Amino acid sequence: MSKTLRFFGASDDLFECExxxxxxxxxxxxxxxxxxxxxxxxxxxxxxxxxxxxxxxxIGPVEDGVTIPAWPASFSTAHTYSAMLTLEVPDDTYLALADRDND
Structure with a gap:
């Protein structure tokens, strides 16, 4: 199973994940x-x-020597001023935002 994530910019200061x-x-x-x-x-x-x-x-690796996973990806246009990246990721995928606070 997988889930879909879309990434794009909004206005001049917001980076969105939907x-x-x-x-x-x-x-x-x-x-x-x-x-x-x-x-x-x-x-x-x-x-x-x-x-x-x-x-x-x-997209990029998290550090040298860590391979980027082969998750299906595509690019399209979100707005006239933003590219949009769509990723199909495993169901257990999460944003590691909280991990930054604990490092």
């Missing part, structure tokens, strides 16, 4: 980062608001 998990983080003038974790792996989803007034969305 779908099976809903979260919004403020990232005015800074890189927005969501850390996804599952028993099958983990990855970072990042967003940056560009000088052109658009959102760039991407």
């Amino acid at each position: 779908g099976a998990i809903r979260e919004e983080i403020g990232c005015f003038n800074s890189l927005g980062v969501y850390h996804l974790r599952s028993n099958e792996g983990e990855l970072l989803v990042t967003a940056s608001y560009t000088d052109e007034g658009c959102w760039a969305i991407g």
Whole structure:
């Protein structure tokens, strides 16, 4: 089983996660980062608001030597000013937001 997550920028300062998990983080003038974790792996989803007034969305490893899981992914357009990343992730996937507070 899997669940769908969608990531995109809104306005000039919000990085959104919608779908099976809903979260919004403020990232005015800074890189927005969501850390996804599952028993099958983990990855970072990042967003940056560009000088052109658009959102760039991407993924990356959590650290050197950690392989990005092969979760199905696609890119589309959320708004005229934001790309949208859609990921199909395992059911046990969660945002590791609370882990940052405990590190």
